[in-house]
Structure formats: structure tokens, C-alpha cells
Amino acid sequence: MQFKNVYLGRRSIRKYKDKDIPLATLGEIIDLAGFAPSSGNLQNWKCIVVTDQAKRQQIADACVEQNWMIEAPVFLVICNDHNDVKNHYGKLGRMYSIQNCANFAFGITLVAYDLGLASCWVGAFDNEAVQRILDIPEDIDPEIIITLGYSDETKKPSLREExxxxxxxxxxxxxxxxxxxxxxxxxxxxxxxxxxx
Ligand SMILES: Cc1cc2nc3c(=O)[nH]c(=O)nc-3n(C[C@H](O)[C@H](O)[C@H](O)COP(=O)(O)O)c2cc1C
Missing domain, CATH: 1.20.5 (Single alpha-helices involved in coiled-coils or other helix-helix interfaces)
Structure with missing residues (x-):
């Protein structure tokens, strides 16, 4: 697909078909998204692929009960492994580490769309609950959750400011x-x- 069409066509999708995503497609998305820019090329993102139904339900509950999420067959939980970035950049490290993860996450949404998949960025969640559900170490922050699946809704390009x-x-x-x-x-x-x- 032409890049402009990918950029304009991607939308936040909250209705998904009951259809699994091949694991190799998920691998392709994560691999390509990893070419996002990051401060000092530190690539401080980690990505947990969650397909397990019970875990997805627990995570959706931890996302202020966003129950629509459970329809998505896959959640990608982007985690911020911020220690190196803070060591390198001091005060600015916290901000950079989040910006780096955001670049990776946006990359995921665009690559996924190009591969025929839909996604939604979810930022409203209880970090500690998600850490517990997925056994994430204390010094690693779950930063962003991306739902992924085959879209079951049609949306026009988003409204934007002039x-x-x-x-x-x-x-x-x-x-x-x-x-x-x-x-x-x-x-x-x-x-x-x-x-x-
Ligand atoms: C930082 C951030 C947090 C978000 N959190 C949520 C969320 O918790 N739940 C949700 O349904 N959408 C969430 N979104 C998606 C936005 O609502 C969506 O991107 C925005 O309305 C524009 O629509 P579009 O993505 O279809 O262009 C989030 C997006 C961002 C960038």
C-alpha cells in the first residue's frame, strides 16, 4: 500500500472479527516496528504478545474495564525498559524512554495496517495490575497496550485540526x-x- 494511504487509513478500531492472527505476522510487525527511531538508538522497548483469553480478559479489566478489547485476538503490551536511557540522559531519560516506546507503538499500528490488520492504542490502564498479570519485573513499566485483529468496522479517516x-x-x-x-x-x-x- 502507498505510505500516504496507510497513514490516512489507519484508525483506532474497537470491533474485531473472531479470527486469529498468524504468529509469523505478529513477528513481522514487531520486527519492522523495531526500526523506529530512539534516543541514542537505545531501543528500550520490549513487547509482550498476549493471546491467552484469560489474560486478555484480566488486562481488559485493568484497562478501566474497556470490555471491547477482549474481541481483539492479540494484545501487544509495550514495556519501557528505561534504566539504560536514564543512565545515559539523566533528567531527560524518563521523557526519552517514553517517547521511544511511543515511536515503536505507532510503528506497530502502521505496519499492522499495511498487513491488513486493525489496531487500537490503549493508554488507560492500571500499570501495577498489568505488571502483576504478566509477571513484568518491577523496574520495567508497561507503557502502551495495542489491541490487534481483523477489523469488523469501517471508519472514515479521522477528523483532524486544519x-x-x-x-x-x-x-x-x-x-x-x-x-x-x-x-x-x-x-x-x-x-x-x-x-x-
Ligand atoms: C496516548 C494515547 C492513549 C490512548 N488511550 C486509549 C484508550 O485507553 N482507549 C481507547 O479506546 N483509545 C485510546 N486511544 C486512541 C485514541 O482515542 C485515538 O487515537 C484518537 O481518538 C484518534 O482516532 P484514530 O486513532 O482513529 O485516528 C489512545 C491514543 C493515544 C495516543
Whole structure:
């Protein structure tokens, strides 16, 4: 798939088909997502693949009872192994270690979408409960949970702020306004394709 279509097409999906994901596909996603940038290339992410139904139920309960999650056949629990990053960067280490994990997680959502899978980033959870459920050591933080599966819903591209609203040129006083119209057309095309489905 063209990169722009992957980027615009990915959505947070909360309804999944009752269909397993081949383990090799999960391996491909984790391997490719690992090419995300990280501070000092420290790659302080770890990824727990959770397929076990009872564990997924316990994790969904720990995610402020987000029961929709259980439909997803796989959870990827991204953990922050932050010690090296803190040793390298001192005060900034905590922030960098989280940013690195976020890059890895976003990579997972994009690679998964390119491989025909849907995902949702879940950030609302009880860290200690997830640590207990998955026997994660005390000094490793579960940071992000990604649900993965085959989508059972169709969604239009997400609503976003106008790019001119969020962009500035050289300083905060001047707006950046050069947004080519071909992107608007691409967004319209994708919407049309989704309507036809
Ligand atoms: C840091 C973060 C935390 C999030 N936590 C949750 C969550 O706990 N539950 C959920 O259903 N979605 C969660 N989301 C997904 C957002 O709701 C979603 O990305 C946003 O509404 C934009 O929609 P889109 O991903 O379909 O473009 C989270 C996203 C991020 C980046």
C-alpha cells in the first residue's frame, strides 16, 4: 500500500472479527516496528504478545474495564525498559524512554495496517495490575497496550485540526499556510472508497 494511504487509513478500531492472527505476522510487525527511531538508538522497548483469553480478559479489566478489547485476538503490551536511557540522559531519560516506546507503538499500528490488520492504542490502564498479570519485573513499566485483529468496522479517516491551525513559520507570530491541495483530494478519494465498501 502507498505510505500516504496507510497513514490516512489507519484508525483506532474497537470491533474485531473472531479470527486469529498468524504468529509469523505478529513477528513481522514487531520486527519492522523495531526500526523506529530512539534516543541514542537505545531501543528500550520490549513487547509482550498476549493471546491467552484469560489474560486478555484480566488486562481488559485493568484497562478501566474497556470490555471491547477482549474481541481483539492479540494484545501487544509495550514495556519501557528505561534504566539504560536514564543512565545515559539523566533528567531527560524518563521523557526519552517514553517517547521511544511511543515511536515503536505507532510503528506497530502502521505496519499492522499495511498487513491488513486493525489496531487500537490503549493508554488507560492500571500499570501495577498489568505488571502483576504478566509477571513484568518491577523496574520495567508497561507503557502502551495495542489491541490487534481483523477489523469488523469501517471508519472514515479521522477528523483532524486544519493544518494551518497547528502550523507556524519561523516564529509563533506567523502562520505557515502552504498546504498543497493534492492532499485534500487524496483524503476525499479515501472517503469515497470507504463509502463504496
Ligand atoms: C496516548 C494515547 C492513549 C490512548 N488511550 C486509549 C484508550 O485507553 N482507549 C481507547 O479506546 N483509545 C485510546 N486511544 C486512541 C485514541 O482515542 C485515538 O487515537 C484518537 O481518538 C484518534 O482516532 P484514530 O486513532 O482513529 O485516528 C489512545 C491514543 C493515544 C495516543
Amino acid at each position: 493544518p494551518s491551525y497547528i502550523s507556524y513559520f519561523n516564529n509563533w507570530e506567523k502562520k505557515f499556510t502552504e498546504f498543497p491541495s493534492h492532499l485534500e483530494n487524496l483524503k476525499k478519494d479515501i472517503k469515497k472508497k470507504i463509502k463504496r465498501k
